[in-house]
Amino acid sequence: MHIKLPLKPNDLKTRFSAFDTLNWFTKVLRVDESIIKPEQEFFTAPFEKDRINDFYILDRDSFFNPATRSRIVYFILSRVKYQVVNNVSKFGINRLVNSGIYKAAFPLHDCKFRCPSEDRSCPSERYLLYREWAHPRSIYKKQPLDLIRKYYGEKIGIYFAWLGYYTQMLLLAAVVGVACFLYGFINQDNCTWSKEVCDPDIGGKIIMCPQCDRLCPFWKLNITCESSKKLCIFDSFGTLVFAVFMGIWVTLFLEFWKRRQAELEYEWDTVELQQEEQARPEYEARCTHVVINEITQEEERIPFTACGKCIRVTLCASAVFFWILLIIASVVGIIVYRLSVFIVFSAKLKNLNGTDPIQKYLTPQMATSVTASIISFIIIMILNTIYEKVAIMITDFELPRTQTDYENSLTMKMFLFQFVNYYSSCFYIAFFKGKFVGYPGDPVYWLGKYRNEECDPGGCLLELTTQLTIIMGGKAIWNNVQEVLLPWIMNLIGRYHTVSGSEKTTPRWEQDYHLQPMGKLGLFYEYLEMIIQFGFVTLFVASFPLAPLLALVNNILEIRVDAWKLTTQFRRMVPEKARDIGAWQPIMQGIAILAVVTNAMIIAFTSDMIPRLVYYWSFSIPPYGDHASYTMDGYINSTLSTFNVMDFKNKSKENPYSGLGNHTTCRYRDFRNPPGHPQEYKHNIYYWHVIAAKLAFVIVMEHIIYSVKFFISYAIPDVSKRTKSKIKREKYLTQKLLRESHLNDMTKNMGVIAERMTEVVDNNTRPKLE
Secondary structure, three states: OOOEEEEEEOOOOOOOOHHHHHHHHHHHHOOOOOOOOOOOOEEEEEOOHHHHHHOOOOOHHHOOOHHHHHHHHHHHHOOOEEEEEOOEEEEOHHHHHHOOOOOOOOOOOOOOOOOOOOOOOOOOHHHHHHHHHHOHHHOOOOOOHHHHHHHHOHHHHHHHHHHHHHHHHHHHHHHHHHHHHHHHHHHHHHOHHHHHHHOOOOHHHOEEOOOOOOOOOOEEHHHHHHHHHHHHHHOOHHHHHHHHHHHHHHHHHHHHHHHHHHHHHHHOOOOOHHHHOOEOHHHHHOOOEEEEOOOOOOEEEEOOOHHHHHHHHHHHHHHHHHHHHHHHHHHHHHHHHHHHHHHHHHHHOOOOOOOOHHHHHOOHHHHHHHHHHHHHHHHHHHHHHHHHHHHHHHHHHHOOOEHHHHHHHHHHHHHHHHHHHHHHHHHHHHHOOOOOOEEOOEEOEEOOOEEOOOOEOOEOHHHHHHHHHHHHHHHHHHHHHHHHHHHHHHHHHHHOOOOOOOOOOOOHHHHHHOOEOOOOOHHHHHHHHHHHHHHHHHHOHHHOOOHHHHHHHHHHHHHHHHHHHHHHHEOOOOOOOOOOOOOHHHHHHHHHHHHHHHHHHHHHHHOOHHHHHHHHHHHOOOOOOOOOOOOOOOHHHHHEEEEEHHHOOHHHHOOOOOOOOOOOEEEEEOOEOOOOOOOOOOEOHHHHHHHHHHHHHHHHHHHHHHHHHHHHHHHOOOOOHHHHHHHHHHHHHHHHHHHHHHHHHHHHHHHHHHHHHHHHHHHHHHHHHO
C-alpha cells in the first residue's frame, strides 16, 4: 500500500513571518493546544518491514494510527476471496454486505461524542472533535485539521481544509460586496433617472405601450417607481468596481489554495498518491479479457475490449446529453409559463394607479418573476434528485478503474447537469429576456403564439437579482434543514429498534450500527453543493453584490453542520487517501474564466450602465442633446421610443383596458426612430452608439481582467519555497536511508561470504598442516 511513515523529526528551521506578530490576536481563534496537541512534523518514507529499525518508532502500538489501521483492514477485506462458482471468483466484504450475508461493515468510533471514554488508554478523539470542532460554541474557532485527518483520513480532511479556506477568502469578498451595496443604497436618492421615473410630471405623464396583446393595458411609467429605486442600489458604479474585484479575487483564491493544498500534500504524505492507488474491487472483478501490455509485453486482464469501451462511453455520453436536453425543455416550459401568466397578471392588476400599497410593489413583471423563480427552484430540486441516481448508474456502467477515476467521472457528469439545471434560468434572464422583442407594431412571438417577454424600463437586472436571491437562499435553507433533520430523525427511529435493548450497556458496534452510513459519495454531494454556490458567487455577482455575504454566512454554518453530522449522526467512514480536491479544481478554474465574460456581459447588456454613460458623454450635449453641459437630465425620455397607436395590428389596436384617456402615441423601451421619420421604427443613431460602447466595454474589461489574472497566476508559485525545501530534504533523507541500508546489506552479505570462504580455506589447509 506504500504507506508513508516517519523517518525522523523535521529539522528545518521555522522562518519568521510578518503574520507571526498577529499570534496574540489569532490565539483566541485557535483550538486550545492543551486539549488537542499539535501534530509533530516528520520526514517520511514508504514503510518496509525489513527496515523497521530505520523508522522513528516511539511506541510500536501507536506507530500505525487508527485511520491507517482501518485502511489496511479494509484493503484486505475488500479483496479476500470467499467463493468460486463456475470458475468465477467472488470476493470482497462489499459484495457480502450487498448480498445480505453481513448487515454492515464499518470502523468503530472510539467513544461516545458527549463524554470521553472511561478507558484511559483511549484518546477519545471523537469526543475532542465534537467539543472543539462540531459544538456550536466552537463556531468561531479554527478547525483542528490534523485531528480530523488522523481520525477520518485525508479525504475528509482535505474537504474541510478547502471549505475552511474558501470561507476565509469569502470574508474579504463579503466586506467589499457590502461596501458596494451600501454605496448604491446611500446614493440611490441621487439617482437622476429614478427621480424622473417617479416624478408625476415626467414619469406620471409618460404612457407606456401594452406589453402583451388584447388583455394588457396601457400604463404609466411611474408605477415602476419602487422597482427603479431598488435598481439604483444594484445598478451603480460600485457594481462595476465589485465585478472587476471579483474577477481578481477568484484568481487569488485559486492560486493561494494551490499553495495551501501543496502544503497539505506534503504534511499528510499524499504527494505521490497517484502512483500507488489501487484498482477498485468492482473493476478487478470484471477483468476477464486478456491482452498484451504494450510497455511490459506481458499479459494483463482488462474488463472490456477497446470496442466495448467505445460503446460504453457513447451510451454514457448519450444519456447525459438526453438529461441536459430535458433540463433545457423544462427551462423552455418556464419561459412559456412566464409569457402566458404575464397576460393573466396584467389583466388582474389592471387598475394600476400607484395608490394601493399592494399594487405599488406587486407589478405584473414582479409577480411573474417571483412565481416563475419559485417554480423554477422546485423543478430544479426534483430533477436534481432524479438525476443523482441516474448519474451513479451511468458511472457504474462505465466502470472506471480507480476510485479517483470513478469520482472524477461522476463529478463531470453531475456538474454538467447541475450547471444547466441551476444556471439556465439565470442565463435566460441575464442574456435573452427582453433582447429580441421587436416593437409594439411588430412584436416577436415564441412558437408563433406567445409574445416575447419585455424587461422593466430599468432593465432585467433587478429580476436577475430576485432569481439569484430565491435560488441561493432557498437552496441553502433546504440543504441545511435536510442535512440536520433527516439523519437525526433516522437515528431516532433506529434507537427504538436496538437489538440489545434489555442490556444495561449497549455495545459500541451496535450503537454505531444504528447511526447513518455515510456512503462512498457522501463527500461528493458536499463538494457539489459548495461548487454550485461558488458559481452563483462568481458568475452573476455583478447583479447581486450581497451574494458573497450570503455564501459566507451559509459556509460558517455548513462547516459546523457537516462536523456535527460526522461526529454525532454518521458511522465512522473507512479512511481514504486524497491528494487534492480532484476534478473540482479544474471545474473552479473553468468557472473563474467564464465568470469574467458573464459579469462583463451583465454590466454591458443586462444593466443600463453603458446606455447611461453614452447619454451622459455624447447625447446630453450638442449635437445630439439640448443641454449646455454633461448631465443625466432627460435620460429616461431619450431611452423610450415613440409609437403611433394607429400602427397597432388589429388584435391589439382595440384595447379594452386602456383606462388612461384618449391618446395617439405611447412609449416603449428601445432606441428607434419615431413615426413619420423616413426610416420610422428603425434603430436610430443612439442604438448604434450604445451597441459599439457595449462591445468595446466587454472587450476592454475582459482583456484587463484576464491580463491581471494571468499575471497573478504567474507571480504566485503553486508550491511555496518552504514546502519545496521540505520535499527536497525528505527525498534526500529517503535516498540516504536506502543507500545506507543497501550498503549495510552488502557489508553484511560480504561478511557472511568472507566467513564461509575462510572456513573453506581452513578445511582445505588443515590436513596438510597435520
